Amino acid sequence: MKKNGSLSVLLKGLLKENPVFVLILGTCPTLATTTNVTGAFGMGIAALAVLVCSNILISLLRKVIPDNVRIPCYIVVIAGFVTIVQMIVQAFLPGLYEMLGVYLPLITVNCIILGRAEMFAGKNNVGKSALDGIGMGLGFTLALVVMATIREVLGNASFAGIEIGFLQNYKIEFLVKAPGGLLVYGCLIALVYVITRGKAPLKKSFSCAGCPNAANCQTGTCEAPAETVAETPAANSEEGGAQ
Amino acid sequence: MDAFKSLLVILLSSVLVNNYVLSRFLGICPFLGVSKKLDQATGMGIAVTAVMLLATAVTWPIQYFLLDKVGLGYMQTIVFILVIASLVQLLELLLKRFIPALHKGLGVYLPLITTNCAVLGVAINNINDGYNFLQSMVSSLGVGLGFLLAMVLFSGLRSRIEESNIPKPFRGLGATLIAASFLSLAFMGFAGIVEKLFA
Structure with a gap:
């Protein structure tokens, strides 16, 4: 039973409570970084790292932080981890740093992270919060990669930068531009609704x-x-x- | 004259071409959340514009006169978000105390702006783009007005969606996002217009 509980905490982020398609959190990076698979994956992993770390720390501090000022406290914790991740990415993956640009520091105000801190980490123990962070982070990454795959393959005829030969003449360039992101996102929300309906x-x-x-x-x-x-x-x- | 022209280019391009909501995807949450009624959309747009101007007026000097001077440039994210969050809280308190009428109109939107990524985004972008103080303020004004424009236009679209018969899975956010996509498509038409105007 116990194991079941932890497992469901971990897995619910993937589809049933997918942060992007079901909870509709973190829309901004979802739309902005999914023009190619590499950027989307990088964004997903960066957010996953911040999410796990901030969930653990906030869960540890949940009895120390006074209720009235918890949001500012959460923001400071999150901004701290974002800065660490930002520096690591800048040092070791400069290409990715360029690609993500301003969206990397903006993980700070990503609603997924603050939302999970508020919804879950502030109320649950450390182990569960860490699992929740991993699950939600993976769900976020999965959603981003799925969306980026659709947009990059159809819009740019490539996958993670590798060109797909037979699609070269059939690029739907609209999809890698701003309106395409909104369109694909809207359709995917409808699709996930169809898949999970009744269960979500x-x-x-x-x-x-x-x-x-x-x-x-x-x-x-x-x-x-x-x-x-x-x-x-x-x-x-x-x-x-x-x- | 040249300086004026460059300011005008910054203003127009951040309102129309690089509209934060529709082409850079910053501030999508309030865009989707508060755009259902025209008056609320307008109120939110004005509040965001005001907070953006205020945030830039404060974060720009902090970056150049404090963080860069003491070599703490990497603390940008933490400092900015804290400054913006406390500014918004302060603004709300002041409005409540001194201008209750305005607080009634705009105050309710202020807490929602604290974690608006467009505000932090414009503060960071102004620094990244190397704008001077005046250019930063103009760019913030442009971004804010662009946000207001997108909100007002979209609230019109939203009221039509409410009345139409949409397939079940698309109801709610699905159809809203697709409508936003068409609005964004319309804004793509502005690409290049500013450079041509002043060439």
Whole structure:
């Protein structure tokens, strides 16, 4: 049972609670770094590293940090790890550093990391938080790589920089540009909804609880959750009822 | 005259060509979250513009007169995010205390901006692009106005989506993202226009 619990903590990030396609967190890097597979993979791993480290530290400190100032504390912890990762990438992978550019420091404000700190690490023990970090990080990486594969193969006729011969004359260049990212993302969200429907957790339970600003947010200001709540749970409960 | 021209180029290109939301994907969360109604979209856009200007006015001197002077350039991310977060909190407190009417209109959006990647993004980008103080301020203004423009346009699109009959899997965020993709496609048409205008 115990093992089962840990395993499900680890695995839920991959599809059922995929941070990108189900929780809809971290949209900015998802769209920006998926023009090629290499950049997407690098971004995923960098975020994974920050996520695991910050989850562990925040979980260790969860009883020390006063509740009122927890968000600033979390941000400092996360920004610290981001700076470390940034320096490591700059030193050992300068090519990747160039490619990711400003999006590397912007991992700091990636909602996935703050969201998991708030949703999970602030409430659970160290082991589980680390597993959650690994699972969510892998889910994020997986989502980025899937999206980048679609965009790079169809848009640029290559995979991780290696050209694919027979597609050279059929590039859909639109896909590697900004609008293509939004289009592919929208379609993938719909696809994941079809795959997981009925089984995916209700967005309601995440929408506001998962938002780092939930405490400050007054009802009706932020409308994405309200809207998804209005749409999805109704649909989900229908599916659930049918099954 | 040349200086003025370069400022105008920075302003126009950050509003139209390099629109942060639609071509650089910064600040997508509030863009998707608060764009459902026109008045809220406008309020959020104005609040973001104000915070961007303020954040740049503070982070630019910090980078050049503090961090670079003492060789702590690598602390940029930590310092900037802390400064921005506390600035936003401070602004909210001040507005609440002294201009309650404005706080009522914009205050609710301020806490949501703390972790907005567009604000941190514009602060870092201004430094990376090597802009001087005036250019940085103009670029922040442009980015903010670009954000406002995208929000207002998109809230119009959103209200149409609400009324239409969309296949189930696409309901909610799927259709919203695809609509954003079309808006972004329209903005791609601006590419090159600024350089041609002032060539």
